[in-house]
Amino acid sequence: MTVNDSPLLELRGVRAAYHGITVLHGVDLTVAAGQVVALLGPNGAGKTTVLKAAAGLHPPSAGQLLMGGRDVTGIRPGRLARAGVCLIPEGRGVFPNLSVRDNLLMMTFCGRGREEIEETAYDRFPVLAARRTQQAGTLSGGEQQMLALARGLVTDPAVLLLDELSMGLAPLVVAELYELVAEIARQGVAVLVVEQFAAAVLKIADHAAVLVRGRIQWQGHPDSSLQAELSSYYLGSPT
Amino acid sequence: MDQFLAFTVVGLSTAAIYAVIGSGLVLTHTTAGVFNFAHGAAGMLAAFAYWQLAVGWGWPVPAALAVVLLVLAPAFGLLAERVLMRPVQALGEAERLVMTVALLTGCIALARWVWDPNTPRPLAAFLAGEPALRLGPAVVTWHQAITMATALAIAGGLWFLLHRTRAGTEMRASVDDRALAGLTGADPLRAGRLAWVLGIQLAAVGGILIAPTVALDAQQLSLLIVSAYTAAVFGRLRSLPLTFLGAVVVGLLEAYLAGYLPQNDYLPGLRLAAPALLLLLALLAFPHRRLPGRDRTLVRVPLPGRRGGLVLAGCVLAVALVLVSVLTEDEVISYGTLFPIGVIALSYVPLAGYAGQISLCQLSIAGIGAVVWGHLGAHGALWALPVAVLVAAAVGALVALPALRLSGIYLALGTVAFATVLDRWIFTLPAFHVLGVRISLFDQGSVSVAGPDLFGLRLTSPTDLVLFSAFCLAVTSLGLAALRRGRFGRRLVALRDSEAAYATLGGRLLAAKVAVFALSAGIAGLGGALYGMQLQTVTADQFSLVAGLPVFLIAVVGGLGSVGTGLFTGLAYVVPVQLLDGLGGWAQNLPALLVALAGLGFAHSPAGVIARLRAQWTPLGRDRQLLTALLGVLALCWAVAVLVPAGGRPALAAALVVAMVLRNRAAARAAAPADVPPEWWGVRRPWRPEDGEVLSRATAAAS
Ligand SMILES: Nc1ncnc2c1ncn2[C@@H]1O[C@H](COP(=O)(O)OP(=O)(O)OP(=O)(O)O)[C@@H](O)[C@H]1O
Ligand SMILES: [Mg+2]
Numbered sequence: 046m047t048v049n050d051s052p053l054l055e056l057r058g059v060r061a062a063y064h065g066i067t068v069l070h071g072v073d074l075t076v077a078a079g080q081v082v083a084l085l086g087p088n089g090a091g092k093t094t095v096l097k098a099a100a101g102l103h104p105p106s107a108g109q110l111l112m113g114g115r116d117v118t119g120i121r122p123g124r125l126a127r128a129g130v131c132l133i134p135e136g137r138g139v140f141p142n143l144s145v146r147d148n149l150l151m152m153t154f155c156g157r158g159r160e161e162i163e164e165t166a167y168d169r170f171p172v173l174a175a176r177r178t179q180q181a182g183t184l185s186g187g188e189q190q191m192l193a194l195a196r197g198l199v200t201d202p203a204v205l206l207l208d209e210l211s212m213g214l215a216p217l218v219v220a221e222l223y224e225l226v227a228e229i230a231r232q233g234v235a236v237l238v239v240e241q242f243a244a245a246v247l248k249i250a251d252h253a254a255v256l257v258r259g260r261i262q263w264q265g266h267p268d269s270s271l272q273a274e275l276s277s278y279y280l281g282s283p284t
Numbered sequence: 285m286d287q288f289l290a291f292t293v294v295g296l297s298t299a300a301i302y303a304v305i306g307s308g309l310v311l312t313h314t315t316a317g318v319f320n321f322a323h324g325a326a327g328m329l330a331a332f333a334y335w336q337l338a339v340g341w342g343w344p345v346p347a348a349l350a351v352v353l354l355v356l357a358p359a360f361g362l363l364a365e366r367v368l369m370r371p372v373q374a375l376g377e378a379e380r381l382v383m384t385v386a387l388l389t390g391c392i393a394l395a396r397w398v399w400d401p402n403t404p405r406p407l408a409a410f411l412a413g414e415p416a417l418r419l420g421p422a423v424v425t426w427h428q429a430i431t432m433a434t435a436l437a438i439a440g441g442l443w444f445l446l447h448r449t450r451a452g453t454e455m456r457a458s459v460d461d462r463a464l465a466g467l468t469g470a471d472p473l474r475a476g477r478l479a480w481v482l483g484i485q486l487a488a489v490g491g492i493l494i495a496p497t498v499a500l501d502a503q504q505l506s507l508l509i510v511s512a513y514t515a516a517v518f519g520r521l522r523s524l525p526l527t528f529l530g531a532v533v534v535g536l537l538e539a540y541l542a543g544y545l546p547q548n549d550y551l552p553g554l555r556l557a558a559p560a561l562l563l564l565l566a567l568l569a570f571p572h573r574r575l576p577g578r579d580r581t582l583v584r585v586p587l588p589g590r591r592g593g594l595v596l597a598g599c600v601l602a603v604a605l606v607l608v609s610v611l612t613e614d615e616v617i618s619y620g621t622l623f624p625i626g627v628i629a630l631s632y633v634p635l636a637g638y639a640g641q642i643s644l645c646q647l648s649i650a651g652i653g654a655v656v657w658g659h660l661g662a663h664g665a666l667w668a669l670p671v672a673v674l675v676a677a678a679v680g681a682l683v684a685l686p687a688l689r690l691s692g693i694y695l696a697l698g699t700v701a702f703a704t705v706l707d708r709w710i711f712t713l714p715a716f717h718v719l720g721v722r723i724s725l726f727d728q729g730s731v732s733v734a735g736p737d738l739f740g741l742r743l744t745s746p747t748d749l750v751l752f753s754a755f756c757l758a759v760t761s762l763g764l765a766a767l768r769r770g771r772f773g774r775r776l777v778a779l780r781d782s783e784a785a786y787a788t789l790g791g792r793l794l795a796a797k798v799a800v801f802a803l804s805a806g807i808a809g810l811g812g813a814l815y816g817m818q819l820q821t822v823t824a825d826q827f828s829l830v831a832g833l834p835v836f837l838i839a840v841v842g843g844l845g846s847v848g849t850g851l852f853t854g855l856a857y858v859v860p861v862q863l864l865d866g867l868g869g870w871a872q873n874l875p876a877l878l879v880a881l882a883g884l885g886f887a888h889s890p891a892g893v894i895a896r897l898r899a900q901w902t903p904l905g906r907d908r909q910l911l912t913a914l915l916g917v918l919a920l921c922w923a924v925a926v927l928v929p930a931g932g933r934p935a936l937a938a939a940l941v942v943a944m945v946l947r948n949r950a951a952a953r954a955a956a957p958a959d960v961p962p963e964w965w966g967v968r969r970p971w972r973p974e975d976g977e978v979l980s981r982a983t984a985a986a987s
Contacts, residue, residue: 066977100467126469134467140460147453154469196468 052111053078053235054099054130054204059108061094068094070259071108076204076235076252081227083246083267084239086256092239093135095256096206099237100132101125112204127155129203131196136212138193141182145173148181148192155200166195169225187218194222197229205229207238211245219245247271289422291543292536297428298511299535300435301494305508306515306527307442308486313521314446315455315479318369319693321384321700324509325391326364326484327491328502330357332395334492335405335500345410353488361484365477373462375890377692378642382840385644386883388506389833393876395502405500412496431493435528438486442524445482455479503830510704511538511559513697517566530566534559550716553709560704567698568686585638585768585777585845586895593765593847595905597758600626600851604754608747610925610932616746618862620818623753626854627811629839630760630847635804637844638773640780641687641797642696645703646808647835649683651711651827652676653809654816655725657733661813664737672813673806680805684798691783703829711824726824733816746818753814757850760807765847776800834876837883843892852894856882901947903954910950917942 052075061069068091076082086092097103099110101122110118117125122132139148152162167174170191176184181192190210197205207226211219227249230236240246247253247267254264255271265271305327312320320326330352337348368387372379399405409427417424446452458465458472465472494508511534518530541555588596600623607619628650635641653676661668683702690698715724725731735743736752743752767773779786779796787793816822825831838856842849857879864874889896904910918939925935962982965975 066981102463102467122463122466123469123471126467132467134464137461138464140457140464142460143453143457147456150450150453151457151465151468151470153450200469 052076053113054237055109055111055114056095056099057109057111059095059098059105059110061091061098061103062106067106068259069098069105072256072259072261074237074254074261074264076237078203078233078235079230080252081230081236081238081246081250083243083250083253084237084256085241085243085253088241090256091259092256093208096132096134096208096237096239099204099206100130102132123154129155129201130206131155131200131202131204132206133193133197133208133210135208137182137189138196139181139184139189141180143181144178145181145184145192146177149195149199152196152200155202157200162199165199166192169198170195186213187215190214190218190222194225197234198225202234205234205236207236209239209241211240211242216245223249243271286421287543291539293422293424293428294542295536295539296532297424297431297535298494298497298538299532300432301490302512302515302534303435303528303531304438304486304493305490305512306519306531307438307524308483308490309512309516310519310521310524310527311442311446311486312479312483313516315452315459316365316369316476316483317459318380318384319521319697320387320483321381321509321696322364322387322391322506323384323483323487324491324512325388325506326357326360327487327489327494327509328505329360329391329395329491330488331407331491331495331500331505332399332405332502335407335495336399339405339407349492352492353485357485357488358481361480361482362477364484365480369476369480370473372890378640379886379890381642381693381696382837382883382886385833386837386880386886389830389837389883390877390880392502392506392830393880397874397877399500399502401502407496407500409496427493427496434489434493438489439524439528446524451475451478507704507830510563510701511535513700514559514563514566517563517570517694517697520570534562537562549714553712557705557709560701560708563701564686564698564705567690567694567701584891585780586843588765588768588847590765592898593762596765596848596851597762600754600758600761603851603855604751606922606925608750610922613746615862616750617818619858620746620750620753621815622854622858623750623757624811624815624818624854625835625857626757626850626852627753627760627814628808629811629835629842629853629857630757630764630850631804631808631811632836632839632844633764633804633847633849634767634773634776634800634807636839637846637849638768638776638780639797639800641800642692643683643687643699643801643804644696644829644832644836645683645699645706646804647812647827647832648703648706648829649676649679649805650808650812650815651706651822651824652679653812654733654822654827655731656809657813658731658816658822659724661736662732662734664734664742666736666738669736669810669813673809676809676812677802677806680808681798681802683805684801687801688794688797700829703832707824707828711827726822730821730823731816732821733813733819735817743817749814749817753818756810756814757854760810761847761850768847772799834879837879837886841882841886841893843894846892846894846898848894848898849892900951904947904950907950907953910946910953914943914946917946 054076056072056074058071058073059069060067060071072095074082074084074095084092084095094103098105101117101120101124104119108118109116112128112130117128140151143151146163149162149166150159153159167177172188173192173195176188181189184192194210197207205226210222210226214222223245226236226238230249238246238250250267252264253267253271255262263271305323309320309323312318312323333356334348334352337343337351338345364387368383369380372383409425410430411426414426417426417429446456454465454470455475455478457468457470458475462472465475490512491505495505498504498508512531514534515527515530518533519525519527537558538555541558545551545555604623608616611619628646631646632643635643653672656672656675657668660671683699686698687695711726712728713725714728715722717723735749737743743749775786775791775796778789779791779793783793786796812827819826835853835857838853839849842852842856860878904914921935921939925932962979965971
């Protein structure tokens with residue numbers, strides 16, 4: 046894998062709060078171009094919040110967000126998206142009442158034209174081509190995730206943020222989707238993946254971080270020592 | 285045959301206008317996520333503005349059209365989006381509905397304020413001088429031809445916009461999932477603005493096209509929208525072709541009824557009410573899906589304590605005593621209506637506040653209570669009062685039957701249709717006989733209403749009636765507070781939170797809904813009877829749909845879940861009107877405008893003003909010393925108002941100032957020093973809702 050050393054996405058001491066209650070207590074995280082970083086941790090640790098902060102959906106209460114070395118803290122999600130940040134949110138990342146084609150049309154705001162996008166997406170996911178006029182909400186869970194992930198593929202993002210891609214999907218589909226993620230990363234995209242179940246994502250990850258109660262408790266290369274770390278955090282007996 | 289063709293042409297050109305307005309409704313619904321009750325009112329304002337430019341100031345028609353459609357309408361749309369809708373974006377459907385109702389009231393008040401309703405304002409049809417077109421045997425005026433062509437062009441343009449352009453997709457996507465739309469790089473704000481601009485422009489086109497064929501009257505024009513609602517409901521608020529079909533059905537129906545309905549005393553109203561009847565049928569016949577979107581934040585329904593209820597009842601009686609002792613007889617008559625209005629407003633509490641069912645026809649039902657009491661209780665027979673309540677309750681149960689299938693805006697629409705049918709038809713009927721019983725309503729005029737006879741004590745003077753109404757308001761408030769604490773109240777709140785969950789838990793949805801509609805209609809009927817007694821004569825106008833909207837809005841601002849909303853609504857509805865009355869004619873429409881503005885301010889405290897007031901005044905209520913001081917000052921002010929001529933207003937002002945000062949003192953005293961250690965939270969300072977969360981986080985972080 047081509048791993049660049051200068052970080053493309055960097056969170057520096059990011060704190061975030063909901064209604065005055067802090068849920069992130071200073072998170073430092075860097076993702077280089079072409080790198081896949083897995084962010085793991087138990088429920089309620091704040092993983093989704095990290096991604097929301099990185100995508101501008103939930104501005105941090107303190108700390109900095111940098112993209113390619115430039116400070117982008119507090120910029121609106123729309124502008125960040127046009128600048129190359131692509132978040133595929135938890136659950137449905139599609140517009141349920143829009144047709145597949147209209148969902149793809151909504152991906153044209155990041156610069157590429159409609160024909161190009163449809164071609165790339167249908168080429169990669171032929172099932173979607175067969176269902177282009179169907180409402181996205183009536184697609185199967187796997188098809189919906191494909192459509193959602195298609196945005197990460199066709200908009201040429203610099204940074205791809207994925208939240209629980211595997212939720213509710215069969216293991217085979219998950220493996221297939223993560224294969225695609227790895228492929229996207231190989232094109233030089235910085236990928237940050239949040240997962241509850243580590244196995245699938247660790248196959249493709251270059252780096253892993255464990256978030257517990259809003260703090261990064263461990264980070265490093267995803268090897269066997271991580272498994273021990275993880276089980277202790279999930280079982281709630283931190284060392 | 286010729287006649288039939290002529291009616292058809294008229295019907296189709298009316299249909300074209302309904303189609304334009306209806307498609308505007310559908311557009312705002314699918315692209316801004318709002319069912320805009322004020323859509324017709326926006327068209328009405330456009331018609332007035334167009335009249336002002338083209339006739340009033342004699343501008344050339346194209347210039348006037350351009351200014352209205354390209355400058356004023358978009359500006360209005362942008363303003364509505366910014367001021368009204370954006371603040372309630374994150375709240376529920378009900379809150380958005382309230383905002384558009386407030387806008388409707390505001391528009392009507394504004395139009396009446398600017399354009400004196402007593403001056404006729406004829407508006408010429410387009411190309412009225414040109415000879416009509418002959419298409420075979422049919423004769424079509426230029427205005428009709430232009431109308432139909434416009435509708436077709438708009439239909440095509442909208443279809444293209446929504447289904448073939450990125451801007452249209454962006455608008456639909458923003459309604460579907462606003463956050464996700466932002467993540468794709470689209471701009472939901474821009475989409476919302478565009479949706480509003482287009483929607484209001486369509487309303488303006490409709491308003492300008494229809495104005496020459498009907499009188500330029502603010503209320504009438506705003507309510508023509510009922511026909512367009514029907515068209516939009518045919519399209520299930522999302523399909524443009526079906527909306528056009530619905531418009532054709534409504535337009536032709538109206539034209540043929542106008543042409544062929546036999547002339548007698550009973551039927552002209554039916555013609556006017558036909559679109560509303562059709563609306564009811566369409567609501568019931570078509571299945572309705574709620575708009576997508578998960579952004580529903582339910583406002584808490586407060587649980588009133590026993591003491592709170594008694595304090596409230598005490599306040600009601602105290603206000604009544606002060607009024608009757610301080611005011612002159614004439615003033616008592618006009619201020620006294622605050623108690624009946626309060627009772628009517630209370631009817632929203634179980635229905636909308638507890639059970640979450642929005643009804644806009646409560647004042648109409650109150651009208652039924654008033655006429656039943658007026659006729660049966662003409663000699664004050666007390667048994668007629670429960671009968672009036674029961675008849676109103678029965679009507680409420682009748683409304684509940686269709687309501688079982690409807691919820692949210694569809695229910696609100698259904699009650700609008702019901703109120704419209706009453707306004708345009710039932711309330712205008714002369715007396716008639718059913719199974720040998722003579723039924724008479726407003727007798728095509730007014731009905732005089734007597735006071736009740738309380739076991740030999742005849743209540744006739746305004747003072748007696750005010751005290752009686754105040755007593756009823758106090759008792760109803762207490763009753764509703766008890767209801768909320770009891771089993772039925774808790775069930776209603778559960779029903780509001782989730783009908784599906786309520787049903788799966790074994791609740792009987794049907795019984796609960798019918799019961800709550802009947803209960804609230806009964807309360808409204810009581811309020812109507814009391815209102816009638818106070819007014820002494822009643823007319824149908826006093827109980828119309830539009831007259832009921834301000835009561836609804838103020839009750840919402842007060843907080844539909846609080847029983848205090850009765851007293852609050854009464855005071856807020858009556859007192860400003862009376863205080864401003866002295867200021868002369870120009871101030872006449874100011875109160876209605878204020879109501880609308882207050883409705884708009886609602887966005888900033890969706891739980892209601894009463895909850896805020898309560899929080900602000902509780903410290904004073906707990907502080908013995910200051911409370912005693914306050915009561916002393918109030919008694920003093922009261923004495924001054926009673927004894928000193930013209931001392932009323934200064935005394936009121938003094939009482940208010942002192943009360944505010946004491947309130948702030950009490951609040952300052954109650955506020956504990958800033959750093960109370962956690963183990964004393966809830967002891968040295970009141971427990972705050974966020975404390976639990978803070979503690980559990982702190983312990984979690986420490987472990
Ligand atoms: N909109 C919100 N309002 C209030 N609190 C929130 C909100 N969103 C998240 N939280 C709280 O913030 C904390 C972190 O939430 P977050 O969704 O980031 O966790 P997560 O790690 O993604 O969990 P999961 O694995 O279950 O998805 C949780 O305690 C949650 O209750
Ligand atoms: Mg999450």
